[in-house]
Amino acid sequence: MCIYLYMLLTRTLKKWNTFQMKVILDLWLVHTFYGESTVAESEGEDSSDEWFLEQTVSDNKAKEAVSCYGYGFANKATGLFRSHEAEMMEIVDIRNADLKDQEQRRREREVKELEDFNEDHYLADLMDPLSLLLNALKMAPPYLDSDINLTTEEEDYIISLPKKSYLVSKVQKKILSLTVVALVYSWAYDRRVTEGDHCIESGWAIAKVCPVLSYFEDFEDLRFLLVACVRRSITYPMLRSWDLSLLTIKDTSSIFRKGKLAILKCLLKVRKLFMESDPRYILNQLYLDDLCVWIQFVKEEKIKLLADAIEKCEIKKSDMNLNLDELEYAAKLVAEEEREIGEMSKNLIKIKMEDSDDIDPEDIYLNLDELEYAANLVAEGEKREIDPEDSSLSSFYSTDSESD
Secondary structure (H helix, E strand, C coil), X not given: CHHHHHHHHHHHCCCCCHHXXXXXXXXXXXXXXCCHXXXXXXXXXXXXXXXXXXXXXXXXXXXXXXXXXXXXXHHCECCHHHHCHHHHHHHCCCCCHHHCCHHHHHHHHHHHHHHHCCHHHHHHHHHCCCHHHHHHHHCCCCCCCCCCCCCHHHHHHHHHCCCCCCCCCXXXXXXXHHHHHHHHHHHHHHHHHCCCCCCCCHHHHHHHHCHHHHHCXXXXXXXXXXXXXXXXXXXXXXXXXXXXXXHHHHHHHHHXXXXXXXXXXXXXXXXXXXXXXXXXXXXXXXXXHHHHHHHHHCCHHHXXXXXXXXXXXXXXXXXXXXXXXXXXXXXXXXXXXXXXXXHHHHHHHHHHHHHCCCCCHHHCCCCHHHHHHHHHHHHCCCCCCCCCCCHHHCCCCCCHHHHC
């Protein structure tokens, strides 16, 4: 019936100019399909930009932000875990999202991250970083001194997008804005890891680091979002570095400071990577396609405010709830102990070689027990000259000639 009325109204208004027709038809469609309550909720401009600021989200608000436990852009999608269960299990970490509210999704994510965090991997990247990590840390931020232009392929895609506007509530504006932040952060992290040359694993890495895509979690608090992004970036990708995560936050701020076109280009790059990473094209249908349209209507002033908020947001290791400070402190103590033992062994070898000029250095081997004994002497603060003839060190050195 509604479609029939729409066609009838279109024919009646043929004599009107295009602009008049568009206004009347849009208003009629909004009233018919969305109802008056949705229009009233979206009328007027925001009185403030508090949706960019850090704030604590109550459980009630988090539950109000989702409708029937939906997900995707403005939580408009439901039922995918019933109709596309196999594909969804490949691309997201959450299970049965249709049956879980926002609080349940958040708890499930945090528990899984705690289980998956690998202390050895994190400490290895900290104490003995690969050259790949060192190169990632040296990279300049994206779009630093270059003009931002869309490729022909990106322009064609933008033109193909449906011409529509979105009537979303104030809370949903905040959620959508922070969803874009999460996507830009994830893309920027993968950019550093791959040195700007995204690879076949980039689609997986971006979806994995982004908590919105992995758990369909809505965020209303910028700081909560960045903590979640950093937690995932030191838990899942190949390079798990605190310094790299903080640099990525700076990259995200710099991209937002460049304006809507820079953000749109990032979203388009993510969308392309998902198209090449089957079946992650579903994430485009859920989020990216609508976000590429919606971001074009966000005011530049609000984007600049969000860039400022990202830059000012301080993230601490204690926020991760992964005992990072304690882990790093213990690792540094072990490294220092090993260094002292190494120095002690060098000194003992030097003393023995000075005492026996005809000994080949290759014939010397060290006894670990004696090294630990010597290290303990240093740790206890005992000062004495090490005598090569000391009976306590008599078994410390041995040569082939002596063994014969």
